[in-house]
Amino acid sequence: MIQVMDVRKVFNAGRPNEFVAMNKVSLSIPRHEVTVLKGPSGSGKTTLLGILGCMARPTSGRIMLAEREITSLPERFLTEIRRTTFGFVFQQFNLIKGITVIENVILPAYPTGENPAILKKRAMELLSLFNLSGKADSKIEWLSGGEAQRTSIARALMNDPEVIIADEPTANLDSRLSKEFMEIVSGLKEQEKTIIIASHDPIVYDSPIVDRVVEMRDGKIISGI
Amino acid sequence: MIFRPPIIALLCGSIIVSLMLVYSAYYGVMIVRRWDISSGSELQLSLERKTYLLSTIMSYIMAFQLASFFLFIFTVDDIHALFVGAMCAAGTLNVNRFGYPTVILKIVNFLMAGVWLIINYTDNRAFDYPLIKKKYLLLLAMTPLVILETITQTSYFLVMKANVITSCCGSLFSTETEGVTSSIAALPRIPMEISFFVCMGLTLASGIYFYLKQNRSGYIFSALSMATFALSVAALISFISLYFYELPTHHCPFCILQKEYNYIGYVLYLTLLGGAVSGMGIGALMPFRKITSLSTIVPVIQKKLVIISLALYMIYASISIYEMIFSTLRLEGY
Amino acid sequence: MNRINKHRNILDFTLSSLLRRKRKNTALVLVYILVVFGLASVLFSTQALKREACSILQRSPEVVIQRLVAGRHELIPTSYIDKIKDVRGVQTVKRRLWGYYYDPTVGANYTLMVPDDPAVAEGTIVIGKGVARTLRAEKGDLLPFKANDGFFVSLEVGDIISSDSELVSSDLVLMNEGDFRQITGVPAGYFTDMVLSVRNVKELPTIAEKIRRLAPDTRPIVKDDILRTYETIFDWRGGILLVILAGAIMAFIIFAWDKASGLSSEERKEIGILKGIGWETSDVILMKFWEGTVISLSSFLLGCVFAYIHIFYASSALFEPVLKGWAVLYPKFRLIPYIDPLQLATLFFLTVIPYTVATIIPSWRAATVDPDSVMRL
Numbered sequence: 001m002i003q004v005m006d007v008r009k010v011f012n013a014g015r016p017n018e019f020v021a022m023n024k025v026s027l028s029i030p031r032h033e034v035t036v037l038k039g040p041s042g043s044g045k046t047t048l049l050g051i052l053g054c055m056a057r058p059t060s061g062r063i064m065l066a067e068r069e070i071t072s073l074p075e076r077f078l079t080e081i082r083r084t085t086f087g088f089v090f091q092q093f094n095l096i097k098g099i100t101v102i103e104n105v106i107l108p109a110y111p112t113g114e115n116p117a118i119l120k121k122r123a124m125e126l127l128s129l130f131n132l133s134g135k136a137d138s139k140i141e142w143l144s145g146g147e148a149q150r151t152s153i154a155r156a157l158m159n160d161p162e163v164i165i166a167d168e169p170t171a172n173l174d175s176r177l178s179k180e181f182m183e184i185v186s187g188l189k190e191q192e193k194t195i196i197i198a199s200h201d202p203i204v205y206d207s208p209i210v211d212r213v214v215e216m217r218d219g220k221i222i223s224g225i
Numbered sequence: 226m227i228f229r230p231p232i233i234a235l236l237c238g239s240i241i242v243s244l245m246l247v248y249s250a251y252y253g254v255m256i257v258r259r260w261d262i263s264s265g266s267e268l269q270l271s272l273e274r275k276t277y278l279l280s281t282i283m284s285y286i287m288a289f290q291l292a293s294f295f296l297f298i299f300t301v302d303d304i305h306a307l308f309v310g311a312m313c314a315a316g317t318l319n320v321n322r323f324g325y326p327t328v329i330l331k332i333v334n335f336l337m338a339g340v341w342l343i344i345n346y347t348d349n350r351a352f353d354y355p356l357i358k359k360k361y362l363l364l365l366a367m368t369p370l371v372i373l374e375t376i377t378q379t380s381y382f383l384v385m386k387a388n389v390i391t392s393c394c395g396s397l398f399s400t401e402t403e404g405v406t407s408s409i410a411a412l413p414r415i416p417m418e419i420s421f422f423v424c425m426g427l428t429l430a431s432g433i434y435f436y437l438k439q440n441r442s443g444y445i446f447s448a449l450s451m452a453t454f455a456l457s458v459a460a461l462i463s464f465i466s467l468y469f470y471e472l473p474t475h476h477c478p479f480c481i482l483q484k485e486y487n488y489i490g491y492v493l494y495l496t497l498l499g500g501a502v503s504g505m506g507i508g509a510l511m512p513f514r515k516i517t518s519l520s521t522i523v524p525v526i527q528k529k530l531v532i533i534s535l536a537l538y539m540i541y542a543s544i545s546i547y548e549m550i551f552s553t554l555r556l557e558g559y
Numbered sequence: 560m561n562r563i564n565k566h567r568n569i570l571d572f573t574l575s576s577l578l579r580r581k582r583k584n585t586a587l588v589l590v591y592i593l594v595v596f597g598l599a600s601v602l603f604s605t606q607a608l609k610r611e612a613c614s615i616l617q618r619s620p621e622v623v624i625q626r627l628v629a630g631r632h633e634l635i636p637t638s639y640i641d642k643i644k645d646v647r648g649v650q651t652v653k654r655r656l657w658g659y660y661y662d663p664t665v666g667a668n669y670t671l672m673v674p675d676d677p678a679v680a681e682g683t684i685v686i687g688k689g690v691a692r693t694l695r696a697e698k699g700d701l702l703p704f705k706a707n708d709g710f711f712v713s714l715e716v717g718d719i720i721s722s723d724s725e726l727v728s729s730d731l732v733l734m735n736e737g738d739f740r741q742i743t744g745v746p747a748g749y750f751t752d753m754v755l756s757v758r759n760v761k762e763l764p765t766i767a768e769k770i771r772r773l774a775p776d777t778r779p780i781v782k783d784d785i786l787r788t789y790e791t792i793f794d795w796r797g798g799i800l801l802v803i804l805a806g807a808i809m810a811f812i813i814f815a816w817d818k819a820s821g822l823s824s825e826e827r828k829e830i831g832i833l834k835g836i837g838w839e840t841s842d843v844i845l846m847k848f849w850e851g852t853v854i855s856l857s858s859f860l861l862g863c864v865f866a867y868i869h870i871f872y873a874s875s876a877l878f879e880p881v882l883k884g885w886a887v888l889y890p891k892f893r894l895i896p897y898i899d900p901l902q903l904a905t906l907f908f909l910t911v912i913p914y915t916v917a918t919i920i921p922s923w924r925a926a927t928v929d930p931d932s933v934m935r936l
Binding site: 227228229230231233234235237238241245274277278281282285289292293295296299300303306307309387388 | 602902913923
Binding site: 046047049050053055056075076079080082083088090091094095096097098099103107108109110111112113114115116155156159167 | 560561562563564565567568569571572575576579825828829832833835836837838839840841842929930931933934935
């Protein structure tokens with residue numbers, strides 16, 4: 001599904017604070033599988049996640065998405081691809097405060113120009129999947145931890161993407177909610193989605209539904225290819 | 226100089242636009258020299274980000290050029306009373322030798338900004354920014370023209386002096402000012418009418434042909450549409466405006482922008498300018514049909530442009546013909 | 560349809576985000592309204608005053624003949640009338656008798672005038688509203704005038720000119736010819752200037768030429784000249800006020816730039832999230848564009864409305880001290896409301912466009928945040 005070849009990502013190149021986040025990383029993410037990126041902070045897994053998710057361009061190297069080269073695509077096209085192919089779940093949920101649950105869920109679809117009524121319908125369907133229908137018009141601030149988590153997953157699914165990317169999804173959750181999260185992931189896997197998770201939480205990387213664990217350290221992959 | 230708010234607004238606006246364009250030109254040079262789409266370096270990424278800013282600036286410049294063109298005409302018309310013999314905007318523009326050049330430069334800059342935006346739109350649809358360097362070379366070419374317009378407009382306003390009472394006598398006898406007549410060279414009517422309608426017809430025909438065939442006839446259509454623009458303006462001065470004014474001697478192309486004529490001038494000028502920009506855009510895109518990444522994009526855009534251009538010119542022609550038929554003026558023997 | 564929906568959706572989000580940041584946006588909108596209000600007030604009032612003055616001047620005589628000696632205004636002897644009356648094309652010639660009178664008790668200047676028809680009775684005067692107000696004079700009061708020879712002449716107030724024409728009559732004192740000559744010392748056989756009416760306006764140059772030959776020490780002033788000169792004077796006055804306000808506009812631009820650049824961390828985070836979940840740079844720029852448009856349009860509208868009320872209903876209450884200057888006899892009048900598209904366009908160019916330009920770069924900078932920054936939040 002996704003292939004990165006000899007990818008390097010350098011920040012502040014040529015300056016005294018030059019920092020090599022990723023150093024010649026090559027990796028292949030197969031379809032319909034759950035891949036976990038494991039490693040301490042600063043290992044480059046967040047950077048790798050960004051590159052896999054078409055959020056950033058590598059300094060050098062090549063990326064293929066479904067056999068199509070996307071390395072030098074301008075942002076316009078990259079975003080288009082990202083919007084339709086990927087859904088993101090973030091560590092801090094990153095829901096926008098001050099607007100309602102359903103508005104948060106519809107947000108990724110705003111730029112597509114689709115009919116707002118259709119978008120609303122789709123969002124309601126997603127919310128009901130996660131038992132959040134009753135909370136559709138509540139403000140984000142009033143949600144519990146679990147509800148917020150499910151909202152952010154619903155948002156990730158808004159554009160019906162093939163790949164779900166999660167960055168440290170359980171870092172701020174207790175064990176119960178973390179296990180709940182992995183159950184949702186297992187449900188998504190059954191729907192034939194590809195899932196990539198960056199985590200250093202054992203509940204995640206030791207889970208039976210995980211197909212592969214890739215370990216990273218200092219910008220390099222040290223095991224799991 | 227005449228110190229009126231509209232004039233101050235025009236001068237300040239013009240200077241701001243020139244500065245924005247010089248700023249853009251600076252980055253344009255950088256893009257032309259250092260752009261490399263296959264590189265992932267930070268310089269390349271920052272250049273790509275910059276292009277968003279530069280196209281935003283260009284869109285605003287185009288909108289401003291259009292607005293300032295009409296504001297200029299309005300302002301110039303408003304001050305006509307200050308000059309002996311000036312009946313309307315046309316008279317004021319004759320006050321010194323910078324008047325008409327300013328108008329022409331404003332139109333030219335608007336058209337160029339429009340063409341740039343069309344090229345930009347096309348370039349953005351392709352995966353590899355194939356036209357990026359040519360686009361910014363065009364921007365560099367535009368910069369001196371815009372600066373020239375600012376200088377000309379400023380000179381125009383700075384040099385002009387109202388005919389006020391002098392200590393010895395009224396302005397009737399001031400020897401410097403002879404009456405400023407609005408003498409617009411109006412070309413002979415019958416040849417003008419024929420050329421105008423023939424050109425319109427040819428443009429329509431070549432447009433339809435190009436729409437169907439999508440081949441090199443695009444160059445012909447583009448050239449014809451530009452000729453139509455020029456001829457339409459000349460025709461407006463020569464005979465079309467007469468029907469609006471219902472006066473065989475009133476050749477001024479600016480008075481139809483006034484309230485008395487229901488602001489019909491705006492519709493006429495906007496359709497002409499729109500038609501010209503789309504037509505020129507087609508010509509500008511013609512050399513790029515063969516580029517691989519654009520091979521599917523350019524024809525689609527060109528088709529849309531043909532429709533827009535023809536539609537606008539037809540609106541112009543219809544309004545003119547309508548007025549010619551239904552006006553109470555009959556130009557026999559003039 | 561796609562594009563319209565996209566605009567609708569983004570506009571929707573923009574409105575909600577504007578309302579979410581009320582404090583910051585309220586400050587900006589208030590300053591914006593103030594700037595538009597100030598500028599609009601200046602433009603509306605100068606334009607309305609100019610129109611008022613010009614419409615009154617339309618009724619002034621076609622030609623005024625003045626006599627100049629050593630570059631200064633001199634009295635014209637009556638014999639000149641006969642000379643000029645016979646010039647072909649001249650319809651009527653009228654002599655005018657008028658002058659200024661300084662009243663030291665109130666520090667005011669009056670314009671003394673001798674009307675021909677109807678003439679004022681000897682010993683009485685008709686005064687303008689401004690004079691009446693300043694002297695607190697009423698019908699039947701006796702007002703003393705110091706004559707040129709040092710003696711005082713007492714004149715009775717016969718009537719007070721109604722306030723409908725205050726703009727031109729406020730400082731007028733109409734009197735009888737005999738009283739006038741006694742007070743001002745203008746000798747018999749002389750008068751202040753002449754007014755002509757001609758049959759055919761197109762013949763003015765020829766007629767004026769002939770008059771100059773007959774009376775070389777005179778200068779004819781044509782109505783159009785007066786109108787033109789007045790317009791220029793108004794322009795200068797208005798222009799100066801505008802230049803003073805230029806400082807305010809500059810401060811406003813800097814303020815706008817600052818507000819646009821100074822994104823709170825909350826805002827930065829929000830844009831980062833938007834980019835992370837699939838918004839493109841041009842989508843964020845579009846959102847910023849709508850933000851600017853909503854703010855600009857509402858401030859512009861409100862500023863203009865307030866200025867309109869200020870000038871035409873509150874009679875420029877804030878500008879009165881500036882406009883009055885040293886004038887003691889300031890006429891009380893209501894300006895006729897008048898705005899035209901040119902004024903509004905000028906206002907737009909002087910306020911909305913600088914604001915927009917000031918926010919282009921900050922908006923772009925906010926929009927080009929990296930999408931993966933959301934993961935480093």
